[in-house]
Amino acid sequence: MNPRLYPLAATIAIFLLAWVICVMQFPYMLSTRVVGNLLTDNAYLGIVAVGMTVVILSGGIDLSVGSVIAFSGVFIAVMLRDSGLHPLVVFALLLVVTSAFGAAMGWLIHALAMPPFIVTLAGMFLARGAAYMLTIDSVPIDHAFYDLLDDAYYLMPGKGRLTLIGVVMLLTVLVGMIVAHRTRFGASVFALGGGEATARLMGVKVGRTTVAIYAFSGLMAGLSGIVFSIYTSSGYPLATVGTELTAIAAVVIGGTLLTGGAGFVFGTLIGVLTMGLIQTYIVFDGTLSSWWTKIIIGLLLLAFILLQKGLLRVTTARAGA
């Protein structure tokens, strides 16, 4: 096996191992219901994590996505309430807005040579603030088209539901895999992650690529916002606080290096499912107090990262010898 695939393999192995452990304790975890739930409940996270993966692969970071998801929900809800537009039109409008927002952040990052962490932090405040300015209330979405989207699922044997948004997430991962690993744009992303100065000397159009990367992340955040609004049939300015951190954790668990230049979009899917698995396990257990929940989530996160590191060290040492 190509050594660059080791982190991905380690991630998948650990995920499967964790699942086996869960199933041994709660046989129900093997049901299609739980599988369907994992996909549906983490659909918005998976989509936004795909965008985050591309950003992190380029050596950047995007802290604004959680706020952008919230903004998207509010934007859709308010537009549907106040204007007679069809949801599809609103979706298109929204994706334009969020992509432009991402592009603007990318431009700032490039043109002013400011660190992405800070620019997107300001973006995070701005997007959340913009959501507040649209409404401070939670706004329900009441539209026949939404009921349609909501009821679109395939009932798997065992009563598990493969929902539309779950499928959208899987498709997004696929698209993300192609964009990151199979296009010239993707190659430029990896090049930037390998080192901006070198990438520049190799002929990467740094400015254009940076803008495109953050625009892509904005697009994904917008799409995630749409999915989230379908998931909850509403828009709420306080939604998805801290989702950016969950997404980053998922990307890292998925075997992508935060320093950029190495990683896999597919790994991110596994990372997202891992986070979902941790969540599900804790709910199934149902005995943890509020505070132990927090501690255990952190410790499980650490355990995954340590296992991954250990496994990698063992395999590379084996390969080196």
Next chain:
Amino acid sequence: QTVGFSQIGSESGWRAAETTLTKQQAEERGIDLKFSDAQQKQENQIAAIRSFIAQGVDAILLAPVVATGWDSVLEEAKEAEIPVVLLDRQVDSDKSLYLTAVGSDLVHEGEVAGQWLVDAVDGAECRVVELQGTTGSSPAIDRKTGFEKGIAGADNIEIVRSQTGDFTRAQGKEVMESFLQAEGGGADICALYAHNDDMAVGAIQAIKEAGLKPGEDILIVSIDAVPDIFQAMAAGEANATVELTPNMAGPAFDALKAYMADGTEPAKFIQTESKLYTQDDDPAGEYERRKDLGY
């Protein structure tokens, strides 16, 4: 009997008390309670309810973090024939999707507080500052609306400043300090209305540090009735609070029991009392009664 309980989080002492009481009530009735803390996130709550359904619990208690967005997951529960009882906050889904809701009327709470102030100032001019809860949260919105309703008839009362204190003590204190600065060192403020007791307790400290006497120079009315506000009332530093009982689970379990025994449909809304406490209601005693409830 297994009951899943999806709690919002542990963001305040009041909520910690609600969690404690729910667990207590479940234990007393021999119910196996599956507890899930959503850390203030709706998405976690939805995921938790889905997991409860997958596990096949007998009933679900839900303290919804926000009013909207529950339709599809409640429908799923209904299809799986698992009754859902809402605790302390309402949802705007169809009433057929849940068994009943136990809670207080948030608007009414604000109204009670407003009416108390109208009575207390008795026609005198009064400039009020307001400490809001977390921007966008339903208690913040409703308690603001309710208070405004309560003082609607009294032209002598006017809200001059209103800022969010995020339901926390520290923010309550910080924002109150800036209110005092902005309003002539506090001389122009006649009363404070805080959306919860924690912010009021923080604000009381700010007022004391500014050299004024809370409860006399500035009247203080807030909501929740947590132990610390009774302590302040006993010391004459706070004037009134509106109770929001943390024991929502008791009525909920009662309703569930009846429903499961013979299918008795409870009322769709079991309203808990929004009782007003003032300095005359034995605050010291109330403090003693409450201080071990896990607030």
Next chain:
Amino acid sequence: MTALRRVTPQLLTLAALVALVTLFFPDFLRIEVVNGRLVGPIMDILKRGAPVGLLAVGMTLVIATRGIDLSVGTTMAITGAVAAWSITQGYGLGGALALALLAGVLAGLWNGTLVAIIGIQPIVATLILMTSGRGIAQLVTEGRILTFSHDGMAFFGSGDLLGIPAPALLWGLTAVAVALLMRRSALGMLIEAVGVNRAASALAGVNATVLLIAVYVASGLCAALAGIVATADIRGADANNAGLWLELDAILAVVIGGNSLLGGRFSIAASVLGALIIQTVDTGILLAGFPSEYNLVIKAGLVLVILVLQSPNLAHHWYALRRAAQARRERAMDTAKETGQ
């Protein structure tokens, strides 16, 4: 002199902000003496800026090593809880302070070990404590707001010395002490060297691992001080809300202070000024009396403007412009000389 030059942009920003707030709130600069204490919006800023200011001191060191510490807000909650718990358990002021500082050191050791020895990337390593730490804090407080009444402890929140609020004194002294320690000893240079190139520094014999751990411990200590201030301020430990999202403000302060997130050269003074700038924005928004749903947008807008104005590239463009003008002048002079001869 060079130190003053380094912080000029921050000083100018602060001055501009003060002018802006004064426009909306004319009494902004008023300071009175009440009961022997200085009172006024400026004093409030100095006092309220204490937590972020303290966090920024530690964060500056961490960032200088090319790291980041997301756990400081949570560490505040833990140390605050420990302080309040030990006061209520009757350990006395000294015991409470010692235990709280110890908790901060432990948090720093944990982060430092994950980063420097196990080699987890700082963002993720500190994210772990950030998520689980609040649980630990709540374990201590059992989820309630752990109140205490101890005037000695409360002094750190609302006391004053020579008319100056104690928190302001505390963070001022901490900043000065750390800055002096860094520049009077070789620590500053060694930290910068490790931040720029850990491999090369280690090869030159710098004990990079210990230095990295020390930096996270320092950050934990600063967070402990901030936690003590926050707890003393409300005379209670609020495990769930103390220091919530303050790590972001602290990072922002460091960056507004002109320190690079890529590590290397750092200035504590500039970071502390950054913290003051942020607090001025926050207090200014409160005093100006806008509806609270605008708070975030105003803050984001102001921060963006400040960052853009201080961006190195803008300075670079400015430098290039000036140099071009100078070259043109020189050439004009050259031709003048040539024709003159």
Next chain:
Amino acid sequence: MTFRCDMLLTIRSLTKTFPGTKALDRVDFDLAAGEVHALLGENGAGKSTLIKCLTGAYERDEGVIALDGATVSPRSTSEAQELGIGTVYQEVNLLPNLTVAQNLTFGQEPTRFGMVDRRAQRRQAEAMLEGYGLDIDVGRDLSAYSVAIRQIIAIARAVALSGKVLILDEPTASLDAREVETLFDVVRGLRDRGLGIVFVSHFLDQVFELTDRVTVLRNGQKVTTERTADLDRVQLIEHMLGRALENEVVGHAKTHVAQDRPELLAFENFGRRGHVEPFDLTVGEGEVLGLAGLLGSGRTESAELMFGLAAAHSGGARDQSGALDLSSPRAAIAAGFGFAPEERKEDGIVADLSVRENIALALQARRGWARPVPRAEQLRLADEYIEKLDIRTSGPEQPIGDLSGGNQQKVVLARWLAMNPRFLILDEPTRGIDVGAHAEILRLIQQVTAQGMSILVISSELDELIAVADRVIVVRDRRHVAELTGSEITTDTIVRAIAAPGRDQAEASV
């Protein structure tokens, strides 16, 4: 402004100023089609800067560039590539996190339906590497390969991109003789096809072997352009330095026999599984040891083992007073060791810090943080070495990252000399260093060894080893295979020892 229309590439009055340095001062340069044109000069003369201005990596202050008679102004390297200018920059400019194939085809990936066609990409990459005698898997990450291989890949990429002009900035610095010969064949082939080639090197032999014309820069100004055939070595050096060089190749100064040196250190059965086979080695006081071998033979790894960068699996080291602790660089430094590494950018310089701080760094680390080296002392050290090693810098406070490659190397040397260790390991100390400084460093080695310091030199330049070493250890396949002393040290004997029995291709190529 006049362009010579017979020239492929014309540069007129190119000027570039960095804060504090005028790197290029109205430089003119002409490149004809079908010539190899050497660009020479001391470290910091401005060669790399000229190239970067030409390819748009730097923004020039002034000057005009014409390609085929038409003025061009590439604002980025990608624009330069589109104009047909392929470049190998001094720092290997490839991405270690991409595969070899991705690096080679970057920007020109074959696509099908908008997606990169992996198989075609592989084929294309393999085709590009043909003729360089490399047998590697292009699907592996670049980081799996050594610096030398990366250098060749960078060259192959630049060659493929260069429709008209090929620029090579010190391409041979990390290549061995055989690989240099391969490269030269490729370059000659391109010249014969009518390309213009710019060649930067500090190896004058290579310049005389390969190039048609020479342009010399000094302190950012053009000194002269002449036909290579019209020059001799001495003249060329005079052009570069602005003065004559006293005794360029230091004579064999080994007057005394190695045996009568008191023993300083001894390594016994010292080794690490999978890295270096256990070896025995004694080091005499004031002795210069040379380590010779092919690329990847394990010289650097031997050195890293001795300096505690990797833990030894067997054996140990001792001096008169007993066993030495070499478990980490810090321990090794405490034992009086020093190590100037081969990869100066990754392991040597601390880019943002000043020259002064870089020199004082190791000294400071040894004293501990609580006892800072006084600023005056640091400045004295910096000034001393800036003068001694002729470091070209605008002052001791200039960030080392802004220095030219060769001058960075000198600062790293200065750092260790300032420590005055008893045993100093120098891994490729003269890589990328100009003739003048080269001689200077060899002289310095002799000077410090005369005062009792022992030195281990790793070098791919046999002449250098022959010039300074009292003893040469030959490394092959991670094993120390031979030891040559005194008069045994000749090019011939070393090459013979390097080429294992049955592995005589190395001998054939030298």
